[in-house]
Amino acid sequence: MxxxxxxxxxxxxxxxxxxxxxxxxxxxxxxxxxxxxxxVICFLLLKAPDLAIVQIVVDTITLIIMVAVVLxxxxxxxxxxxxxxxxxxxxxxxxxxxxLLYFFVIAAENLDALGNSTLRMAxxxxxxxxxxxxxxxxxxxxxxxxxxxxxxxxxxxLVTAVIGVLAVLRxxxxxxxxxxxxxxxxxx
Amino acid sequence: MTAYYMCFGLFLVGLYGVITRRNLVKIAISLSIMxxxxxxxxxxxxxxxxxxxxxxxxxxxxxxxxxxxxxALVLTAIVIGLAxxxxxxxxxxxxxxxYNTFDIREIRNLRG
Numbered sequence: 001m002x003x004x005x006x007x008x009x010x011x012x013x014x015x016x017x018x019x020x021x022x023x024x025x026x027x028x029x030x031x032x033x034x035x036x037x038x039x040v041i042c043f044l045l046l047k048a049p050d051l052a053i054v055q056i057v058v059d060t061i062t063l064i065i066m067v068a069v070v071l072x073x074x075x076x077x078x079x080x081x082x083x084x085x086x087x088x089x090x091x092x093x094x095x096x097x098x099x100l101l102y103f104f105v106i107a108a109e110n111l112d113a114l115g116n117s118t119l120r121m122a123x124x125x126x127x128x129x130x131x132x133x134x135x136x137x138x139x140x141x142x143x144x145x146x147x148x149x150x151x152x153x154x155x156x157x158l159v160t161a162v163i164g165v166l167a168v169l170r171x172x173x174x175x176x177x178x179x180x181x182x183x184x185x186x187x188x
Numbered sequence: 189m190t191a192y193y194m195c196f197g198l199f200l201v202g203l204y205g206v207i208t209r210r211n212l213v214k215i216a217i218s219l220s221i222m223x224x225x226x227x228x229x230x231x232x233x234x235x236x237x238x239x240x241x242x243x244x245x246x247x248x249x250x251x252x253x254x255x256x257x258x259x260a261l262v263l264t265a266i267v268i269g270l271a272x273x274x275x276x277x278x279x280x281x282x283x284x285x286x287y288n289t290f291d292i293r294e295i296r297n298l299r300g
Binding site (some may be wrong): 001002005009010012013016017019020025028029032034035036039042043046047048049050052054056058061062065066069070072073077088089090092093094096097100104108111113114115116117120121122124125126129130136137138139141142143147150151154157158160161162164165168169 | 273
């Protein structure tokens with residue numbers, strides 16, 4: 001099990017590295033799709049079918065939006081030679097990554113080995129959850145019953161994001177306003 | 189244990205992309221890679237070897253289930269990740285239409 005997860009995660013890392021270094025933005029976006037769909041397989045291996053269903057839908061939507069953004073543009077990333085500030089940035093990022101890796105190695109000692117985790121928090125959820133919530137699916141019971149307010153907050157965030165996207169992409173009213181201003185200044 | 193390190197490696201790849209890339213689309217991709225590694229980490233923590241998916245079967249009460257709590261948290265986080273990515277890409281489209289480039293250095297040069 002752990003071997004399969006490691007192999008798929010290795011694919012994800014390779015895809016991520018290619019996505020970051022690709023010259024064509026469209027191929028970068030498609031390669032980012034490899035990472036997302038590999039995550040779906042990982043969820044299925046880790047016995048999380050609900051997450052796999054949600055992730056495959058969300059990843060498809062994200063891919064469509066990203067492809068729409070990229071196709072609208074010139075698609076190529078202009079690579080210039082690494083100047084001084086670029087070198088400083090790369091060096092800084094490597095230092096930050098080293099520091100984070102050091103702290104993760106310290107923190108990983110306190111983690112249970114894969115598959116040996118215990119149901120510390122979830123034991124009350126599992127014991128008699130079907131009678132308490134009326135749902136055979138424990139994840140649905142947690143999301144919509146025990147943590148219902150959390151889900152309500154999630155819905156608020158979604159609505160806010162949709163309003164934000166509509167406000168950012170709405171250009172009609174603003175353009176007419178600017179046009180009037182320009183004409184006015186031209187007349188003056 | 190190796191799976192945890194691989195998962196954190198994926199996070200670091202995303203972090204490297206966010207810090208070093210100058211293209212806005214690449215930065216959005218890197219952010220979503222970091223998000224994905226966080227989801228994978230939560231799913232790994234909740235896994236119990238020999239467990240089955242957390243769907244109760246009344247006929248067989250002695251089964252071991254994997255932890256449903258991290259799965260519920262990730263379910264919320266995935267949807268919020270979609271919302272933030274959509275908002276980020278909307279802002280990127282607006283920037284491209286105004287400055288005709290994805291490069292953050294040129295956007296800075298055109299200020300004022």
